[in-house]
Amino acid sequence: MSVGIQRLREDAETVRRGAIAKGEDPTLVDRAIALDVERRDAQGKADALRAEKKATSERIGAAIKAGAAPGGPEVAELRARSVELDARIGALDVTVDTAATELDDLLLRIPNPPDPDVPVGGEEASVIVRSWGDPLPHTEEGPGGVRIRRPHWEVAEELGIIDLAAGAKIAGSGFPLYRGAGAALQRALIDFFLDVHTRENGMTEVWPPVVVNTASARGTGQIPDKEDQMYVITRDELYLVPTAEVPVTNIHRDEIIEADRLPIRYVAYTPCFRREAGAAGARTRGILRVHQFDKVEMVCFERPDASGAALEWLTACAETLLRRLGLAYRVKLMATGDMGFTQAKKYDLEVWAPGVEDWLEVSSVSNFRDYQARRMAIRWRPEPGARPEILHTLNGSGLALARVVAAILENGQQPDGSVVVPEPLRARLGARLGG
């Protein structure tokens, strides 16, 4: 996760402005440029001395081969020369390492500049770019009097399909247990999402490990940025994945991909584990914010000139699912201050939940451009034989299960306590839950 030093050299102004728009410190850019100069200077000098040392060593070999005594004065002098060079190289190496380390650290703190079409500002500057469906009212007058739509945890409890108490006993608060039709609903949703993405959107399904090593966690920026968010298995130096983005993006870490293989588009189901430290309280009731949830995630590797269009496409792929489920939703283009440090452009999909009277974020679709791929050294070759370039990565939820389940329960609830099953799931679940 970092901005390229090349870009800083060539277009520092855009990076500076981007930092300001995201509310970060723009002076880091200038300090980084200074360090870059320092590093290159020392590196150049060290390389020159190293070349000389190499030549000296070769002369020792040649002299011995030509008959000089290995312990003789000629060889001894060359050795002394080599040792002296070594000391000077060592000193320069320290300068290089120090500058490089500081530079890397600085680069990690410079945010990815937002795309030009991203609105500048805080949360209030984010814009709803479109919406679909009619949000159901929380209360409405009906033939049998006033009807109030209940929150999903009440609906679920009555149907006996989500057992938070059992989950809490087994693991702790925030680890839901789904039972009966609730469990089947999870399975049906996962299946439905994966089927649409593989069969209709042409993505390749992968089923990755749900723990990752340190290198992978670092690759997608979970370390050091979001370390507190992850569950760690210290004994084996493994992390439980907070999203499939981590293992799936790392599939191509340190690879060079030939142009004819792009784009590469994956879809993966995984459970996701998040500590959500400090999040207890607001909007955490029911299954809206939990430590373990299920998600189908889409991850794309794209040619740089195609990533803009790919973001729109990915967003549409996620939207399709909500439409077919018949859930009213809206698409929000996140403003500079409201999106992450690492994204260039991001859409959030929010689904309407009439029971809690709120829009629930069920998907977040982001274009990282080259920011994420750079740290992982994921490159592509524009032409056969050409120099490799950093490619672009994107990802998006398609979709996050827990909140979709909440929305289905709240939107589909009937006065008799049953829940209407969305059409695409009926073949698997029947027309109603309960009732």
Place this chain on the structure above:
RNA sequence: GGAGAGGUCGCCUAGUGGCCGAGGGCGCCGCACUGGAAAUGCGGUAUGGGGCAACCCAUCGAGGGUUCGAAUCCCUCCCUCUCCGCCA
């Protein structure tokens, strides 16, 4: 978990202290030959950093060490394979 073998340039492989950033074969890309192709011949074919360039530097799983000099010797770790044990 125990014992053994091994990780070299896309693939296979040579290489036990200097002549090795690294040979050979395959693959791939040019060129020649051909009506076209096959076969054959010639040349090219890693990544990163620096330099206008010539070119220089680094990298032989990773990290340390020995040495004037390490793919080659030593140490630690990772991974793969085989056998044994265990097991959904």
